[in-house]
Amino acid sequence: MQELRGGRSVAAAELVRNFAHWREVGAQEPVLVTHHGRETHVFLGVERFNHMALSDAAGATDRTRELASRVHQGVILCGADLAINFVNNVALAMTKSWDRQLEGSLLWDVLPEFGEALTGAHIRHSLATGESGAADIPSPFRADSWIHFETFPLAGGVALLLRDVTADVQRHRLADAKTMLIKALSFLPRIGHVRLSTRGFIETADRNFCDLIGLPEDRLKGVSLADIVELPARPQLREQLEAVLRGDGDRRIGTRLLTNQGAVLAVEAGLVQLLGTYGTEGAVMVMTAPVPLN
DSSP states (O other): OHHHHTSEEEEHHHHHHTHHHHHHHHHHSOEEEEETTEEEEEEOOHHHHHHHHHHHHHHHHHHHHHHHHHSSSEEEEEOTTOBEEEEOHHHHHHTTOTTOOOTTSBHHHHOGGGGSHHHHHHHHHHHHHOOOEEEEEEOSSSTTOEEEEEEEEETTEEEEEEEEOHHHHHHHHHHHHHHHHHHHHTTOTTEEEEEEOTTSBEEEEOHHHHHHHTSOHHHHTTOBGGGGBOGGGHHHHHHHHHHHHHTSOOEEEEEEEEOTTSOEEEEEEEEEEEEETTEEEEEEEEEEOOOOOO
């Protein structure tokens, strides 16, 4: 456009009256066509137009490759015949192809793993319909790994995006296991657990623990665990809890809890450090009380 600012211009009516003349001018340089003084069109020869279109297409391709080489996802760009046009370093690493030349080869030939039922179906569907697709699948390249796999049409071909989601999958699976474990323990009335803050105060208590102590959870929240332990056992509990919170190792302890009925309840407990993203967030204590003899 900068080239046109200082170029020649012609009124639309003048262009029609002297088309032969302006055709010769347009073959040499772009001419701005005006209508009532307003620029509306550009008149130029077809050879110059084709040259400009090819230059723009080449620049767009280069920018696409530059962008794909910088993203943190794996990117594979294929043509309509599924010949690979570009693969970024992340995709090479995820497909264990660091030392292989993939560009110019057919996708199915060099990465036959993508021809499997689910991934192959997504790729063919995107090519045939122009629709995008996505799925979380076990990685066909690494054991015990998962990838998020996406396809979408691009420049007459198809683009593949790969992202490692192993940590997310494992986190959700482990979360389900933990939830079910806690649910299972809730059916054992003599086993209870509490979550403690970094200062040893109760943050949460399950129903079993509340039943053993004889107090509701809202009465126990914010109470120091040591305050519901029999007086002679408090120094040892504090010492063990401080050691766990310092990171000196998890441990099994025995202690004696005071109940709301005035009785003393002997328990065996496991005391473990609760680690979060930014360090210690407290501790968890799971305890079991002996079954009373009839």
